[in-house]
Amino acid sequence: MSNLNDTGLGPLQHCALVDLTALPRVGFRGTQSADYLQERGFSLPHTPNTAVIQADGSQVARLSQTEYLILGSLRDRGQRIADEEAQWQPGPMANYLLPRQDSHAWLQLSGVHAAEVMAKLCGVDLRSAAFAPGAVAQTSAARINVVVINLGAASHTALQILCDRPSLEYFKGALLDAMAEFEGRALGIDVLY
Template sequence: MTLHANQFAARSPLYRLQAGATLAHFGESCIVTTYGQGDESALLGHCALLDLTSLARYGLRGPAAADYLVALGYQLPQAPNQALSQADGSHVLRLSQTEYLLLGSLHDAGSKAQREESQWQASAGQYLLPRQDSHAWLVLTGTCQAEVMAKLCGVDLSPQAFAVGQVAQTSAARINVIIANLPLGEVPCLHILCDRASVHYFWGALLDAMQEFGGQPVGIDALP
């Protein structure tokens, strides 16, 4: 049976722009598996854009946030504006001395991150920052990613200046963004989190910047 985004209570704010794409169940939501534009996996290493907004994420802040996450089994970045991929495919971004952002894993459709958020226990020195409804999550892949972002962002995101594991909290296309350099397997990836209410505009700005390089949106079936 063909799935449609309006069958789900939770869906990406980009769902109207993804009409015609093939969808699959993804946790309690849905996600694009392919846009039907030929071999999308071939675009990954060059210039492609994924929408991971349906994947779970949450934040923690406070002097005890690090201890809370370590108790959950996470390895933490050593300094602010650094990120670390985990063995299970999730990612931890350290945004300040005491604030962390957890990005769920594609391997389990974000179920572990979603469960941790729902089971969060209040305690002195740390508090939860829900991010599912505040931030959208896009991933720009390929060797052209720095050139694409140079059209939208004043920060040098070239591999020489923005190494794997670095985080930039800046603006792109005149909106605030969080950018993390975290490959997916061997594929170069910039994970970009922006205001959910602005993602419709930002998606279009990215696709416009990608045109010069032949970039296109791809679904998760393109990933290794």
């Protein structure tokens, strides 16, 4: 087992889990959702199962041909996304709001061991060579459905993982157990500011 003090890496770059469930997130679905989101100033991924980071730090993942998941930015503590959800009004467009604050928990698994941790829980290869920044996987991990989004960089792995909110404590426990081999640990959200 490696010693964290000998790696020269900080906890976020080594192996860390941060609970981002308090940050706003929202979804949109419909044949005109792309038009709606672009009118609202979002840059969208061109293909399903990809994601892009916005200029303000928020993140848009395209889950299917017509479904988008938007994760709030740390910079404004998700206020832009909370405002988007609050201001949405049903209209003639085929664009439907999918509230995600209460349905999905949000975790960030980061560090050089993130893919190795996930390999213990998930059958999808999440190593950077197979799961590059911007990739999205809708899969199963620790026997629950998850959405995994690689929004890190080549120099810093950061997997955003969304799971069913009632399963949060179970899934966090499974991740922390898988992280133990790598001396990974849970950190508070303040380390990201």
